[in-house]
Amino acid sequence: MSKIEDVVSLCKRRGFVFPGSDVYGGFAGTWDYGPLGVILKKKIMDEWWEFFVESREDMYGVDAAILMNPKTWVASGHTATFADPLVECKECKSRFRADKIADGINESVSTEEFLDLHVKCPVCGKENWGPIRKFNMMFSTHVGAVLPDDAGDLAEKSIAYLRPETAQGIFTNYRNVVDTFYPSLPFGIAQQGKAFRNEISPRDFILRDRECSQMEIEYFVKPDTWEENFEKMRGIFHEFLNEKMGLDASLIHELEVAPEDRAHYSKRTIDYMFDYPNGTEELMGLAYRTDFDLNNIARESGKSMDYRDKVTGETFVPHVIEPSIGVERLFLAVLSNAYTEDMVGDDKRIVLKMPENLAPYKFCVSPLLKNKIELVEKAREVYVLLREKYSNVTWDDSGNIGKRYRKQDEIGTPKCVVIDFDTLEDNSVTVRDRDTTEQIRVKIEEL
Ligand SMILES: [Zn+2]
DSSP states (O other), X not given: OOOHHHHHHHHHHTTSEEETTGGGTOOTTXXXXXXXXXXXXXXXXXXXXXXXXXXXTTXXXXXXXXXXXXXXXXXXXXXXXXXXXXXXXXXXOOEEEGGGSSSSOOTTOOHHHHHHTOOOOTTTOOOOBOOOEEEEOOOEEEOSSOOTTSOHHHHHHXXXXXXXXXXXXXXXXXXXXXXXXXOOSSEEEEEEEEEEOOOSSOBTGXXXXXXEEEEEEEEEEOGGGHHHHHHHHHHHHHHIIIIXXXXXXXXXXXXXXXXXXXXXXXXXXXEEEEEETTEEEEEEEXXXXXXXXXXHHHHHHOOOOOEEOTTTOOEEOOEEEEEEEEHXXXXXXXXXXXXXXXXXTTEEEEEEOOOTTTOSOSEEEEESOTTOHHHHHHHHHHHHHHHHHHSOEEEOOSSOHHHHHHHHHHTTOSEEEEEOHHHHHHSEEEEEETTTOOEEEEEGGGO
16 A cells, blocks of 8 residues: 555656645645646546546536525525534634544534543644634635725625535526426436635645535436435446546445434435545545425525426426545545555566556657667657557657656556667567566557
8 A cells, every 4th residue: 555645745756736836835725736637637537527427318517607696505505504613722823623633523513522522732732722613614705896895785795605516506507407408307417627615724635625626416316216326326436436447446435424424415425435545535425415405496596496207297306316526536546546666676666557548648659769860760750650649648768768667657657669779670669568567569550
């Protein structure tokens, strides 16, 4: 098993992930994706989209605005309940999320329960706590031409929030999708996009950041069929995680979330936990949300959320199964699953054994020697050819061939193609395999 420090270090060294605003010393809870990170992230998102939306007849995609009418968050319950328990140390003024510095409590912990645990301040070591206060995690902003010193009412009316989840952008488009496409039940609406949460203490690398990308589906079903649809979705996600993301099934564990720990809207939730190098953490959630959201929207908007059954003509509000996954969590799962240290001869090497469909580059092309013009010219020819065919092909003529292999191993390139003097004679190249390090001769036209 890899160590989280090793994965973080590789991410920075090879241009996958950098600290946000790095040049200014960083900005807590933000991360920037470098040239290779962008490719990997996009591939993960594209695979998901292809698997759950494009290849299915029952799925519809949307891309809703990040800024939404504030009524959205009143209806969804976020204005009232999207809050973490904030506790302040009266000695050193440090602030913490109470349920993260003590064991055996959840977000709804009371001041009394917390004080009974006699937790010491992680910063100063003293035990002198203020009361637990609810801290709403939505980022607020002002929309329109409003100045900070405008009279209270004007400023208040202009408040909007950066969406804390993509799900509500789906629910608020349910009516539009039904009216324009009239799909048969069950059907799903899918969305990928940014969501924002003002975490009290962002940590664990990209696992708990303030700005993240989500991939969510709201799957609308007849109320009495929720269980069978829940089971289907449950199985399909394991298939996706294993076959498309290459995640080792033994690292994924289902956690049936107890009623008292479930979100207020859910009647059943399974968390898919993943064994990250720094501990087991939630990778994704599968929740049965009943008709909670659509009913709330109907109440707040005054619009009907009824669906008319195509066969029986009866009208009802569909129920919802929601699989929700964070891109960054999946990104880190893919990287830490792939991260391997092994021995090649007497040398230790680091290799990302990533599935080929996710590797940032499919091939690396290089001339055996950089200073032989005829080799370089031939290698450029092969490079251009492969780029036209596969697009994700990289070029490397730095250092010696051994160093190039190590570098490509570290970024997960499955095949290295080397052009040598024999190539000039017989149009064959050396193809070296990332995982086995075996080398074979292949004709250029067979690549
Ligand atoms: Zn303290």
